[in-house]
Amino acid sequence: MTAKRTARLVLSLLAGLLLAGTVTTTAQAEDGYRFWGYYQWSNGQWAFAQKGADVTVPADGSVEGWRYALGGAKPRLPRAAGDFETICGATAAETGKKRVAVVIDSGTPADSVSGQAPPAATGTCVVTDPKATGAKVLAAVKPVRIEKGLTCGIAGYPATGCGDPVKNIQVPATDEPVQLEIGTPVGAANAPSPASAPTEQSDDGAPWTGIVIAAVVVLLLAGGGLVLSRRRTGQRT
Known part of the structure; x- marks a missing residue:
């Protein structure tokens, strides 16, 4: 097993242990981690991924979820439902490709590193190769910062840090649901080509x-x- 996969497995196991506790009805202080959690939408609810995104191959019609949060004994799931039709319903299926809906929830200001405002939660439909992994699907949506084989930042958020332990965190009893901002489909036949897409620097x-x-x-x-x-x-x- 490579060092990259070992690091990813360790964080997954830690997150699994943190998420395995009994959900409380009131907020309480505890120790935890600040990290991006990886989820799949299954049977009408979010489930913590059992494998890393680099080895998971989502099927056509599936929904991938990413949530940044302070994690403790209570699951910190994406705050929007993984509605495939809402995210990918307007994107036509293409022969030889799969459609995967991706929900990215950057969490709340209380979850964030001091001084950084979390971006709005988004839903994006990705049309890609059937063999594309969860990591490749995510990278098609937003730039990803990887450190030691771990997903540490998505679209520049957060700018620093990766799975950092945090003492005496306050985990809310519930997370208020949010409305997704549905983005332009990625990889679809009618999607803007990279050549026509706006860039930060012009040559x-x-x-x-x-x-x-x-x-x-x-x-x-x-x-x-x-x-x-x-x-x-x-x-x-």
Whole structure:
């Protein structure tokens, strides 16, 4: 077993132990971890993933869930239902590909690292190769920060930290449900291509600048060669 999978398995086991406790009806202080939990929607509810996202291969029509939270003895599930039809219903099925709905819930301000505001919860439909793993499906939706084989940040949240232990946390009795922001499908035939998608940095004109410079250099070299040839011809005559 590689160090990457060992680290992932350790965190999964820790999270499983944390989530295995009895749900309390009131908030209470306890020790826990701040981390991204990985879930699957099954039989109308979220279930903690039994395997890491790098070895899990979600089936067509499945729903993957990610929730960032302070985890203790109480499960901290994604706060929105994994409704496949709501997320992927408007995205047509494609031959030779699968559709997977992805729910990303960055949690509450109380869950966050000090100074960082959690992004809104999102739902995105991913159209991808049938053999794509949960990790590949997630990476198709948002940039992922990986450290020591663990999913530490999604779309830059949080900017630092990874599965950090936290003393004396306050776990709420319940999490208020949230409304998902449904994003543009990823990988679908009618989805915007990467070339047309907006980017943070623009290189407009850069390729043409290089071509013009190269052309000028070629002309100068050609002109210099012509002059040199004429000089040699004149010397011979």
